Amino acid sequence: MSQQWDTAVSDEKPTEKARAIRARQRAIGRELRRMYDDVAQEPVPDDFMDLLRQIDEAEEQGGKKTS
């Protein structure tokens, strides 16, 4: 990781390269978070509520001891 740039073939200062790489990484991080957050902010489909309701009912019928 420490040799992501090659000073022998680049006129740019390593610090600028490093800064550019960090900027890229931030951009990628932003996109990943957007993907993740987009899904996390969707309303939860009814299926999930139904699922827990079914579990509830099954446990009621199966008696209090089920787990």
Next chain:
Amino acid sequence: MPTSAPSRHAQKPAQNPESPDFKTELLGLVPFLRAFARSLTGNQEAADDLAQETLVKAWQSRASFIPGTNLKAWLFTILRNQFYSDRRRAWRQAPWDQEAAERIPGGGEDQIHSAELSDTVRALKHLSDEQREALILVGAGGFSYEDAAAICKCAVGTVKSRVARARKTLIEILDGGGSLGDVSRPAGGDAAREIMAQLDQLSPGRSEQVVAGKKRPK
């Protein structure tokens, strides 16, 4: 209302699994289960199946949850285990559903953002499962390296190197992929500062979460 996902970093004290509130707490974390599942599968349907399986598994094994530990990390561990065991049972399935992945943005209300998103998201499929999950947990999910390590059942250093390699690989892919190049556009001004602030929050050293993560049952 903050711009990020609701309560991404919030760590309410996790309830006793026998408490009636436990179910409510599980339900409250479903959005994050869905997001993690989507990142792993790249497919909405498969992701919701996975998240539902996780919910049932979590409920069935709630007795093994230790109150006060990180419930979200516990759930993510279950989801991840379920993902890999499902995968073993269905080898023929594509590891990542690219077409579905391209639909991840969903609404498509923001053309530019959607285009950027699909580039990065599409590039995710070129990562190994291990690198992808580490990157998502740390980079998108807001987990500490320590919690991510516990979820992935590996050393903290391993998570760090997987995340680093994942980022490096993504940049190489995005650079090499012609139209994929736009993703790198640096954010300007306030946006950049905000991202920096978020990244700082994601850095290791968030000791409370770390402690919570260490106490988690296997």
